[in-house]
Amino acid sequence: MAKAPVSEEILKEKFGPHLNYKPPGGWNDESVHPPEKLVKTHCCFCGQQCGIQLKVRDNRVIGFEPWEEFPFNRGMLCPKGVKRYLQGNHPDRLLSPLMRSEQGFRPTSWDEALGFTVGRMRDIQEKYGKDAIAIYGGASLSTEKSYLLGKFARVALGTRHIDYNGRLCMVSAGTAYKLAFGVDRSTIPWSEIPKAEVLFVIGANIGDCAPITTDYIWRCRDKGGKLIVADPRMTPITRNADLYLPLRPGTDLALLMGMLHVILRDGLEDRDFIEQYTTGFEAVAESAKAWDLRRVAEITGVPPESIEKAARWIGKSKRAIMMHARGLEHQSKGVENCLAVINIALATGNIGRDGAGPTMITGQGNGQGGREHGQKCDQLPGQRSLSDPAAREYVAGVWGIRPDELPQPGYSAQEIMNAIHRGEIKGLLSTCFNPLVSLPDANFTREALSKLEFFGVIDFFLSETAHHADVVLAGSLQEEEDGLACNTEGRVIHWQKSVDPPSDARCDSDIIIELAHRLGRGQYFPFKNPADILEELRIASRGGVADYYGITYERVDREMGIFWPCPSLDHPGTPRLFVDKKFYTHDGKAHFNVTEWRPSGDPINEEYPLLLTTGRVVSQYLSGAQTRRIGALVDQNPEPLAEIHPRLAEQYGVKDGDWMTVTTRRDDLTIRVMVVKTIRPDTVFIPYHWAGIRSANRLTHRTLDPRSKIPEFKVSACRIAGAKGPDQSPDDRDAHKSDASRGGD
Numbered sequence: 081m082a083k084a085p086v087s088e089e090i091l092k093e094k095f096g097p098h099l100n101y102k103p104p105g106g107w108n109d110e111s112v113h114p115p116e117k118l119v120k121t122h123c124c125f126c127g128q129q130c131g132i133q134l135k136v137r138d139n140r141v142i143g144f145e146p147w148e149e150f151p152f153n154r155g156m157l158c159p160k161g162v163k164r165y166l167q168g169n170h171p172d173r174l175l176s177p178l179m180r181s182e183q184g185f186r187p188t189s190w191d192e193a194l195g196f197t198v199g200r201m202r203d204i205q206e207k208y209g210k211d212a213i214a215i216y217g218g219a220s221l222s223t224e225k226s227y228l229l230g231k232f233a234r235v236a237l238g239t240r241h242i243d244y245n246g247r248l249c250m251v252s253a254g255t256a257y258k259l260a261f262g263v264d265r266s267t268i269p270w271s272e273i274p275k276a277e278v279l280f281v282i283g284a285n286i287g288d289c290a291p292i293t294t295d296y297i298w299r300c301r302d303k304g305g306k307l308i309v310a311d312p313r314m315t316p317i318t319r320n321a322d323l324y325l326p327l328r329p330g331t332d333l334a335l336l337m338g339m340l341h342v343i344l345r346d347g348l349e350d351r352d353f354i355e356q357y358t359t360g361f362e363a364v365a366e367s368a369k370a371w372d373l374r375r376v377a378e379i380t381g382v383p384p385e386s387i388e389k390a391a392r393w394i395g396k397s398k399r400a401i402m403m404h405a406r407g408l409e410h411q412s413k414g415v416e417n418c419l420a421v422i423n424i425a426l427a428t429g430n431i432g433r434d435g436a437g438p439t440m441i442t443g444q445g446n447g448q449g450g451r452e453h454g455q456k457c458d459q460l461p462g463q464r465s466l467s468d469p470a471a472r473e474y475v476a477g478v479w480g481i482r483p484d485e486l487p488q489p490g491y492s493a494q495e496i497m498n499a500i501h502r503g504e505i506k507g508l509l510s511t512c513f514n515p516l517v518s519l520p521d522a523n524f525t526r527e528a529l530s531k532l533e534f535f536g537v538i539d540f541f542l543s544e545t546a547h548h549a550d551v552v553l554a555g556s557l558q559e560e561e562d563g564l565a566c567n568t569e570g571r572v573i574h575w576q577k578s579v580d581p582p583s584d585a586r587c588d589s590d591i592i593i594e595l596a597h598r599l600g601r602g603q604y605f606p607f608k609n610p611a612d613i614l615e616e617l618r619i620a621s622r623g624g625v626a627d628y629y630g631i632t633y634e635r636v637d638r639e640m641g642i643f644w645p646c647p648s649l650d651h652p653g654t655p656r657l658f659v660d661k662k663f664y665t666h667d668g669k670a671h672f673n674v675t676e677w678r679p680s681g682d683p684i685n686e687e688y689p690l691l692l693t694t695g696r697v698v699s700q701y702l703s704g705a706q707t708r709r710i711g712a713l714v715d716q717n718p719e720p721l722a723e724i725h726p727r728l729a730e731q732y733g734v735k736d737g738d739w740m741t742v743t744t745r746r747d748d749l750t751i752r753v754m755v756v757k758t759i760r761p762d763t764v765f766i767p768y769h770w771a772g773i774r775s776a777n778r779l780t781h782r783t784l785d786p787r788s789k790i791p792e793f794k795v796s797a798c799r800i801a802g803a804k805g806p807d808q809s810p811d812d813r814d815a816h817k818s819d820a821s822r823g824g825d
Contacts, residue, residue, distance in 0.1 A: 562574070
């Protein structure tokens, strides 16, 4: 049955008191009513997971203090971290379950909401089969919740279709690192960054997306390290770079192959390391011969002399670190891009020693821990493969089921939405995911959601996606439930419970466990709290690559984080991988991998002659469901702006602040212009944190990397034209579209 979204106006009319919740007592003067306690925990946003102390009074988070002892950020916070405490008492906080009615959503009891959810899932599976239900998880869930959700899908529902929004983030990097090293994790802790002689940053807007990491980069520069940045835009750290490589979006692989070509041409490779510790070098060396600098310069737009200089700096250094993020990974050849970075590191021997190694900058709060223990469509706890018979036997034994009861690998996140659109998947339960804003080709996603026979959401705010739900189960914020997470450098940390969920909201894990019991599978879910889940997770991960057996809340608190693998309670953890030059591959060696060049899935032509790329701004996070509700962050970036170069602005007759329409093969977006000199003249940049008619993902396409299944967000063909701005404000227009359009946001 097709379902229209429920507008904010209807919501406020129907149960305004719930949406406009005000904490009892208001915001009292702290000098009169000091906080009852300070809770050492972590920021709820990006993968850096900076330490922070939350001020708590009367079961409310009322502020924060720096946590200067925590080693990663030493008290420093970005604009989002400073304001993260404000969301807990936000008037939009969901305080009870909601059920869809003919007039919109209505508050309901947990018994009705959970009974309805279980009933609809049972009906769909009885009619269409177990795989007709899919589960969406998220990389901002704690590691315990990620584990629990994977077990729920496979044991309580028996569906093979579970994936998570980390599929839109880190999976290309994870796939590449597994192919090369047998493990999906940063090879170094961030404390190694200041030791590097050369730091190469490619496809990573660190200043906006991982601001505290900039401090490590400046410490490297202060010690004489050289900084190379490759990006279509001059991001903030580029202003202090020793060398800037302004490549076209989607041409990273050509640039990296050109750099490897120079390293091998000039004899800068580390032959001893290659011969002793790697395999596959000869085939990669042969493939690099075709990437002469003239060809690379034509493809990338980077001058040959700059490519040569970057390659020689890395090749001649004793300690080089290569950092990459979404710019490299959000492509239909994202795995190849990451493998090409690894090939350069291996060719120069920059692995397993001080100040050296390739490393991924994790995007989401628990982007690392969230992909280690089973909520990926192809994975079991401990980074085990769901297709591995030995892994299936071990985990099934821990769970008390037969190996043949475990489903086979299912669809990835975008593939699940594709299957919903074509009618193969009939029901969806989603938590910590806002696909209507996050997935590419938003109109396609909207159409798919309207085709679901059942759609349930677990969340603490009513996201744009949740407007399409049949039932919304009011869940918990990060600070309302204990749990582990793993930050960008591989450090396992503790999200300390600070307060209880307000009113009639519940902890996410309690909701999932109750659903399992109502499905008649309660004997497999005997957990009373997150500590119980962690105890089983430790055993389920034991012996896997991501071994958490030696990690407990007490150890993490005492040691301020533990780097996995940590196979026993007396093991110190593993901050830097491969110190002994032993890798997690079948032969114990690091593997070179030949990388294949292929064009974007959305190529430019005469009709669409420009390149569109998307990304973040410093004040916003992912789909914006949290940060767009925090006034100080909204003030910093009240709406998305399209960055274009002055040359492009002059060509199309638009000025700074004008309205401009950006059109792709899927849709168009009318947006204000920001004319800057820090972007290539053939490129348009739009941030993706907004919904509705301001959503950049209305323009992006659904081409996937064939191995990682990550969409190609960073490369779309487009055209631009000056436009007359709409009469209404963006907020008014979003609300209007929600009311008037069956599929609007």
